[in-house]
Amino acid sequence: MNSFETDVGRAICSGGFIVGVLLEIGILFAAGFDSDIFRMTVPVLCTLPYSTAWLADYQSGFIKAYLPRTGVASYIFGKFFASGLSGGAVELLGSWIYVLLKNDENIQWSPLLIFVSGMLWAVVAAVLAAMSDSRYIAYGGAFVFYYVMVILHERYFQSLYCLYPYEWLAPEHTWIFNEWGIVFLLAGLILVLLCVYDLILRRCIESV
Structure with a gap:
């Protein structure tokens, strides 16, 4: 069973994605690409499709039936990248x-940067969901991480533009x-977050 394709299908067809x-x-339409409201909602909208999918499987007990058909590595890979791809796709499709x-x-915009930024913040939320067992924290x-990085840059580290989330959207x-x-x-x-996600989920799966 291809867990990745199944997860991507579930993510793209979810109500959260729409x-x-x-x-x-x-x-x-209300504010445009250059607005703070657009930039500040990126780490929110990208989490809607699939960032808490692991929690849904784990808390409902569905993982017990699903995991033996996919394998641990395939399951973790599918959840992580389906979350990231659907999060990036939400930003990209809405923008397009x-x-x-x-x-x-x-109109000045970068489809590639919008997609990758959405992907990053979606997997940040997925990692937080795995760490906290809380949809609200995810x-x-x-x-919160996004906002703190924006504030730190604008108030204290203006020369450190490489870690400024706004710069990632429109350099x-x-x-x-x-x-x-x-x-x-x-x-x-994203690869660092994948390692963290893999470590957390393997520990959780051992107790299933």
Whole structure:
């Protein structure tokens, strides 16, 4: 059984995914890409499709029937990357529909950076869900980390732009390899989070 394909299908077809896309479109029509409201809602909307899927399986007991058919590694991989891909897709699809409907050639946006940023914050929420066993911490925790990083940069570490979440969405500085430099940085952070997620879930699965 291909756990990854199953998880991606569940994530994309979820109510949270649809709600996230619709909210993204509404936010962009109301404020646009350059607004703080768009930037600050990225770590919230991307968590809606699948970041708490592990908790749903674990707390309902569904994992006991599902895990033997997939294997531990496949199960963990599927949950993690389905969360990340669906989170990035919410941001990307909502943004793309907005740009299509707006039909304004002057709109400046980066589909790649929006997708990867959404992916990062979705897996941050997934890790927090695994650590805390709480949906509320998963949904709110990614936003808290994001907000703290924004405040720290704007008030104390303005020269440390590489760790500024706004910069990841719309860079104002010169990066090595241009926007791909940001992608490589976020991909590295995602891989670190995968290691943490794998460690936490393996310990939880041992007690199932």
